[in-house]
Amino acid sequence: MTAPTGPGRESVAVVIVTYNRADLLVRMLDGLAAQTHRPDVVVVVDNASTDHTAQVLAARTDLPLQVITSPDNLGGAGGFHLGTKTAYEAGYDRIWLVDDDTVPAPDCLAVLMAADEDCLMVVREDLTGALVEKSALRFDLANPLAIRPKTASVDSTYASRAEMPERVAVENVAFEGFMARRCVIDEVGLPDPSFFIFYDDVDFAVRARRSGRTIWALRDAVLVRQLDFNQQHDLSGWKGYFMYRNLFVVHLRYGENLLVRLKPLLITLAVVLLSPVRGGRAEAGNVTRAMRDAWGMRAVPGTASPRR
Template identity: 75%
Template sequence: MTGEGPRSETVAVVVVTYNRADLLAGMLDGLAAQTRRPDAVIVVDNASSDHTREVLGARTDLPLRVTTTEDNLGGAGGFHLGVRAAYDAGFDRVWLMDDDVVPAPGCLEALMSVDEDCLIAVREDLSGALVEKAAIEFDLASPLAIRPKRSTVDSVFADRGSMPELVEVQNVAFEGFLVRRSVIEEVGFPDPEFFIFYDDVDFAVRARRAGRRIWAVRDAVLVRQLDFNQQHDLAGWKGFYMYRNLFVVHLRHGENALVRLKPWLITLVVVLLSPLRGGRAEARNVVRAMASARGLRGLSRTARPPR
């Protein structure tokens, strides 16, 4: 529902950052320029070793609450910590934000004006091209869907101008995702066990299965400062988490036994093809990922709904 959202609602921004102080500074500039000022900005600094502390220490123009962790908890661990802090502080809505995006001045105001429980800002790149990858269809029912993300906002719409005011989506990125505390009360917190990747997908599936709909808000503009390029690193350390956490989503949320078997099939195919693709490192990653995913079938204890 568009129009005036509840005027009395409070909102905390949760920002997770790690060794990207210059990008963080630009993102904080974007928050400071919001026409609807956030009531708190909770920054989780994942043990950065660059000049992140100096950047944060200089910000007297924002209501910052900074937590510096002893170790790098990953994006998932950082968002878990930040969302729990926002929930415990009693905020009505929580706006999740990465350090490599900059919200346009009216972004938060556009989101807060929509009276829905789960919303996302719509991302564009530095040229203004639409790059919103949230899935309009995320298929966990068909065993033939190799990739569950079947269509995305930017594959359906040529540009922002061709979008309706609201577009229903089935997954989110924790870049510009706005959620009400009532959702957290029902489905829990981001799961820190993911470390990076798919923690946002897992949360979105939990929210949708609790009856919440998720809407992309056309007029909430979020600008990505970097390109999407992580999906090409399947042989590196990120590849382990990409495989493992994709498998966890299937094992937790697959709608039938065949879908829950897909991780095993993917593992087999990657291993069999590795001699042809020169991908021994990728094969090792996928085998380790499958072994680890089996132990993460259930939501971790710390991510469960508050009691």
């Protein structure tokens, strides 16, 4: 499927990555079908699902679906890389990245398309209507004493959507409603598939901002999360490895001074020294392996490099 053309009209591709969440995916697709601004294509990357995802997708004749079924689970990062690459190469003007556990309000895409900006972010809420937008107002890669680079987020700054201004500049995003024009990909490249999960969206946002762009979160672009927002993971488990490794990669690639780029080494040392009182050897093993592997990822790979 190729992008439609027409004077004064921008085409838009929606990219969804899904893995074994067919029932949640139904709600997301229902939300897209109800949009007042119809997407030109919906690219769905199925990450080797083993549930009834294929049947759900086959039944959706109401949407312009392009389904890519991967034989392997590429992770969220690999899925968004593949979906974005597909939409970019088909010539779409804007690409909207959304997750399978979210549902857009009927006018969400219309609000985004009405904004003449290269990089946009929705503002997420939960099923109760509470603001849960975690995009950072400040993502600090300059201060070596900042234990966590995200020092302020939308939902830590504003108590509700009503208290927000119409636009808020943010410094990182989640691929749960982020939109970019193709000119951004021309200049900064595609999402990096080597992250597998976690921080691929942060990495892309840093690259976009370093190209001179502002990322605007639009108050009136509403996306509803279907699951609880829980980013607390077992740091001694497999997700903990990726959280450590990918956080370290962001510091190694984009730290604004030597001390910030050394933070991963200091964190590794601290976790290893404290491991006897933090749960034993598993987290220490994760963090040391993460540090070793992050060092090998400190350059943006060719698969994510600029397209021209």
